Amino acid sequence: MEKSASPLQISTDLARLDIPMIYRYLSEESSWAVGIGRDVVERSIDNSLCFGAYLDGTQIGFARVISDYATFANLVDVFVLPAYRGRGYSKQLIQAVVDHPSLQRLRRFTLATFDAHDLYRRFGFTAPSRPELLMEKYFPNLYLS
Ligand SMILES: CC(C)(COP(=O)(O)OP(=O)(O)OC[C@H]1O[C@@H](n2cnc3c(N)ncnc32)[C@H](O)[C@@H]1OP(=O)(O)O)[C@@H](O)C(=O)NCCC(=O)NCCS
Numbered sequence: 001m002e003k004s005a006s007p008l009q010i011s012t013d014l015a016r017l018d019i020p021m022i023y024r025y026l027s028e029e030s031s032w033a034v035g036i037g038r039d040v041v042e043r044s045i046d047n048s049l050c051f052g053a054y055l056d057g058t059q060i061g062f063a064r065v066i067s068d069y070a071t072f073a074n075l076v077d078v079f080v081l082p083a084y085r086g087r088g089y090s091k092q093l094i095q096a097v098v099d100h101p102s103l104q105r106l107r108r109f110t111l112a113t114f115d116a117h118d119l120y121r122r123f124g125f126t127a128p129s130r131p132e133l134l135m136e137k138y139f140p141n142l143y144l145s
Pocket residue numbers: 078079080081084085086087088089090091092112113114115116117118119
């Protein structure tokens with residue numbers, strides 16, 4: 001009989017995170033943070049609400065939320081390792097993010113995505129209703145210099 005797939009576990013316990021894996025993915029494979037330093041990755045994790053996704057104790061996905069836990073949050077660094085994609089794991093990860101008790105009744109919850117709009121749309125994210133109100137300081141090549 002075929003062994004059934006083990007369920008995905010999602011945890012916000014910082015101590016469980018596989019920092020070397022997260023650092024390797026972000027600094028080498030991601031489309032947004034190639035070249036980022038390990039110290040920057042660790043500081044960002046230390047100061048965020050982080051979601052690890054685990055299969056049999058091995059971390060295969062990650063999401064990080066920067067928030068004041070009252071009015072605003074920003075979702076960043078979402079990934080599922082390539083070998084585990086296409087199995088619904090990112091949907092479970094984002095569901096855990098939007099269900100988290102500390103991230104309820106926020107006036108604004110933002111994220112930026114290159115091509116995964118349809119993924120986030122299912123969880124209520126939309127294009128900014130008034131983009132003309134938004135401003136930013138953005139240095140996309142910062143980690144390459
Ligand atoms: C995007 C990503 C997290 C999706 O993870 P995944 O576990 O393979 O996704 P799931 O299996 O949960 O399915 C995601 C659903 O969103 C849809 N989707 C929309 N845009 C997508 C995109 N750019 N990439 C993957 N899925 C996308 C899929 O078609 C799928 O829909 P379905 O359930 O109707 O088939 C993963 O491909 C990844 O890590 N990509 C590289 C990093 C990245 O782009 N992160 C997002 C930055 S905002």
